[in-house]
Amino acid sequence: MLPGLIVGGEMISSFRRNFLSGAAAFVATAALAPVRAQVTAKPKTRLVLLGTGGGPRIVAPGRSKSANLIVANGVPYVVDCGEGVAHQMVRAGVALSALRYIFITHHHSDHNLDYGNLVYDAWAAGLRAAVEAYGPPPIKAMTEAYWQLNRFDIETRIGDESRPDLRKLVTAHEFNAPGLVMQNADVKVTAARVRHPPIVHAYAYRFDAADRSIVISGDTTTSPELIALAKDADVLVSEVMHLGGLEALLKKVPNAATLRGHLLASHIVTQDLGKLAAAAGVKTLVLTHFVPPDDNSITDDMWTEGVRKHYKGEIIVGRDLMEI
Numbered sequence: 526m527l528p529g530l531i532v533g534g535e536m537i538s539s540f541r542r543n544f545l546s547g548a549a550a551f552v553a554t555a556a557l558a559p560v561r562a563q564v565t566a567k568p569k570t571r572l573v574l575l576g577t578g579g580g581p582r583i584v585a586p587g588r589s590k591s592a593n594l595i596v597a598n599g600v601p602y603v604v605d606c607g608e609g610v611a612h613q614m615v616r617a618g619v620a621l622s623a624l625r626y627i628f629i630t631h632h633h634s635d636h637n638l639d640y641g642n643l644v645y646d647a648w649a650a651g652l653r654a655a656v657e658a659y660g661p662p663p664i665k666a667m668t669e670a671y672w673q674l675n676r677f678d679i680e681t682r683i684g685d686e687s688r689p690d691l692r693k694l695v696t697a698h699e700f701n702a703p704g705l706v707m708q709n710a711d712v713k714v715t716a717a718r719v720r721h722p723p724i725v726h727a728y729a730y731r732f733d734a735a736d737r738s739i740v741i742s743g744d745t746t747t748s749p750e751l752i753a754l755a756k757d758a759d760v761l762v763s764e765v766m767h768l769g770g771l772e773a774l775l776k777k778v779p780n781a782a783t784l785r786g787h788l789l790a791s792h793i794v795t796q797d798l799g800k801l802a803a804a805a806g807v808k809t810l811v812l813t814h815f816v817p818p819d820d821n822s823i824t825d826d827m828w829t830e831g832v833r834k835h836y837k838g839e840i841i842v843g844r845d846l847m848e849i
């Protein structure tokens with residue numbers, strides 16, 4: 526068991542699914558001993574997709590909004606805080622009070638709407654340690670604004686319940702250029718500026734741990750900077766857009782022409798993603814931030830079809846709470 530973590534039902538079932546599918550494949554060709562060897566060979570640094578839906582919040586059943594969890598040496602690193610991130614962390618079996626690091630890729634609401642609420646919920650769950658939050662501007666002003674919004678409640682609870690001052694636990698680290706974001710004994714985090722107009726400060730993050738490298742694209746169209754950042758990475762978690770699904774989505778909205786222009790200029794369609802992943806030479810490509818997010822007529826094969834034309838590595842169609 527990793528320190529500081531509680532394993533809940535969701536994570537156990539995810540692990541069991543991975544274990545059973547791996548075991549079934551193995552039993553066909555080998556005895557039990559190699560199955561054990563395969564399980565113990567799983568990377569120690571964990572990746573959990575907390576939310577896989579792209580686009581602004583729509584209150585409806587379906588994928589949770591953008592959020593990813595990397596657990597390195599038992600410490601959680603949250604990348605993006607789309608709506609529902611705290612609930613998804615709990616469902617993933619990670620105690621909110623274990624929160625230590627947050628990274629925001631850019632300031633569209635499907636990536637940051639629950640940033641303040643995540644630290645608040647961690648505080649309510651017993652947070653006592655410092656939280657470091659990294660992101661482009663205006664993350665400092667947003668953090669200050671959140672304290673103002675909730676000043677009455679926070680100050681009431683500090684006095685009433687002897688809680689530590691949440692405002693002193695959280696430090697917002699703002700950066701506006703690519704490069705090294707942070708480094709500790711377990712991970713090195715590097716950012717590349719990606720292409721997501723009209724947003725100037727949109728970043729992808731690369732986490733290099735001792736046993737694996739994981740890149741989270743954030744939102745971007747085809748970006749040479751992302752290809753460079755993801756070079757030879759073990760895992761690239763990338764946004765994806767389905768052109769056919771997009772056209773169907775646009776038929777339902779009054780601002781179709783403007784929205785089509787924005788989506789095509791600032792996001793990546795399946796075929797271009799295949800080219801990007803091949804150019805970067807990543808071992809595994811994980812699809813997330815699906816646009817459209819909840820069109821069940823788009824099957825997994827349809828999501829991967831365009832990608833496969835150009836990319837020969839492993840492709841995983843992401844789902845909320847999937848562990849990779």
Ligand SMILES: [Zn+2]
Nearest residue numbers: 579580635744
């Ligand atoms: Zn987005």
Ligand SMILES: [Zn+2]
Nearest residue numbers: 631633721744
């Ligand atoms: Zn965006």
